[in-house]
Amino acid sequence: MTLLTALQGGSGDSADALRISDGPGLSREQLLGAATAVADRVAGAPALAVLARSTAETVVAVVGGLLAGVPVVPLPPDSGPKERAHILRDSGAALLAHAAADTPPEDAGVAGLPVDLGERSATTYAEPDPAATAFLLYTSGTTGAPKGAMIGRSAVAADLDALADAWQWTAEDTLVHGLPLFHVHGLVLGVLGALRTGSRLVHTGRPTPAGYAAAGGSLYFGVPTVWSRLAADQEAAARLASARLLVSGSAPLPVPVFERLAALTGHAPIERYGMTESLITVSTRADGERRPGSVGLPVAGVRTRLVGEDGGPVPYDGESVGELQVAGPTLFRGYLNRPDADAEAWTADGWFRTGDVAVIGPDGFHRIVGRASVDLIKSGGYRIGAGEVEAALRDHPAVADAAVVGAPDEDLGQAIVAYVVPDGPVTGEQLTDFVAERLSVHKRPRRVVLVPELPRNALGKVLKKQLLADSAHG
CATH class of the missing domain: 3.30.300.30 (ANL, C-terminal domain)
Structure with a gap:
């Protein structure tokens, strides 16, 4: 199933198929009507930057770019002038979408595109080439200026389908999270995942224990900081007992938090692993073992391997540490205008070097040790x-x-x-x-x-x- 077909399908046609914080609830029909109006205005643009605040307008702008086949560039709202200028210049974005009531940065240097939730269009767009770029997601830039990872439409579709399988995610779910909408976790998984599966989405604005407890979801996404704060709030945690699945990612979940969450909610959380460049590649499963400290097994279609410093294979013995490399349909297309970075990121036989070190057990369960640059200590x-x-x-x-x-x-x-x-x-x-x-x-x-x-x-x-x-x- 193509990415666009899924976005236009689904059963989330209630008045609040999408609700963000205390903003207006939108049905799927209203969301797609407003997004199509955005698509009419951006079609043919080289790229569409989106001031990615946690608002319904952000979601409408992102979906509008996808409908029109224009690469979407989520712009962190707290980015400084230097980072913002680099992302806009490097991506070639011709427009910056923002909420109509919002004021875009004065130094953006590109034309603003106000998004009105009340706009509607009935234009029909053909599905763009699945190999085309859906997103230009900029890395954190810890070793220099942020690099634009080109994420293909087919990669997004493949990953969301693999996660729907692993987590038994369906249109009957209500997804709750309060994560930023300029990262893979909050935007690709937390918005497009809901649209693709047809599930209802409640975004809490901020990921507070009170907000999560009041949302009444069946599926919750959070980072370890969110889960740690929720585990410290016994009353809020107890209200998640009616949920179906708690998912943690973006950083390792401390084992004491895992255990306290399980005790308070009755749910051992799911842990998963991924990167901007690869999307989510490894996860524990809803119908499988959930082992503290482990991110589980590769998702459907993904292959992994451990490589030592000598380039040879590392044994899957649960003890030996090696660099984790991945291959499969969820991988990015490369870095925009950075052949030097591409050469460093890929092996000669086509595997992506994650830069993370890991341990894999005889049963295939993965445990992420951390970044090779800071978490592999040679002492x-x-x-x-x-x-x-x-x-x-x-x-x-x-x-x-x-x-x-x-x-x-x-x-x-x-x-x-x-x-x-x-x-x-x-x-x-x-x-x-x-x-x-x-x-x-x-x-x-x-x-x-x-x-x-x-x-x-x-x-x-x-x-x-x-x-x-x-x-x-x-």
Whole structure:
């Protein structure tokens, strides 16, 4: 089934098939009518930027671009002038869609396109080439200016169908989330997934425990920060007992949060793994085992492998760490105007280098260790996954959260440094001993820094490069 056919089908024809925060509810017919009016105005444009606030206008603009076959460029509303200028210039966007009541940035440098939810058009658009670009999604740019990942229409369709299968996601569901609408998680999964399956969508505006508890959904999406806050609110968590499935992604879910959610809601959460460039490639299943700390198995059509530093295969023994590489129909088409980045991202035999390190067990279950650049620590000749040490630290009753980095060390190459958010009286020496009792002695932190909170981005991922910079001055 093509992407556009699915968007125009489905059974979500109630008056509130789509509702965002306290905004007006839209039926599927109203949404598509307004989106078609946008499509009439953008057809033929090289790209359509969308000021991606959490509003119904954002959804209408995105769907309008897809209807017209114009690549959609979600623009983070909190992007600074330099980042915004780069994205608009690099993507070639000729228009910037925004809510009619909104004021686009004065320095945007492209024509504004106000979106009116009351507009309607009955124009019929043929399905564009499935190989055409649906989205230009810009990466975080931690190693330079953000790169535009070209996400094909067929990749979006393949991934959403694979997830519908894995999560038993149907038109009978009501999806609830409060995630930003400029990332894969909140936009592609959290909006287009609902449109493709025909399920109702309730976006809470902000992902608060109270908002999730009041939404009455059957399927919930969240990042670990969201689930951690909900697990700390016993009353709100109890109201999710009537749900069917809780899905966590974008960063590893701490095992204590997994266990508390399961105890309070009666639902062991689903964990999944993916990237902007690959969409979601690995997930536990609604009808399968949900193992704390594991993201499960490859979704339909996706293949994975672990590769060592020597380029050889890494055994699936549940212990050996290797770089995770993926292949399949959900992968992006490449980086816009960046052949150098493409050359680095792909292997000679056509596999995508995720840059993440992982462990795969004999049963095929995947556990993500983290980013090779910051989470694979080489200390004293050992290869240590930061995630394993973090999980051990979080098992301590006086630890609320933890992040581990490998700081440069003249003797060891890298020394394990742990940043810990305490939840009670505890010392660094106690935590070092605690880890050494549970893991190999060489995996114990050489230094523990107690902090009030960990720096995180909008999706809840710890900013480890910032911690590494801090460690250099520590």
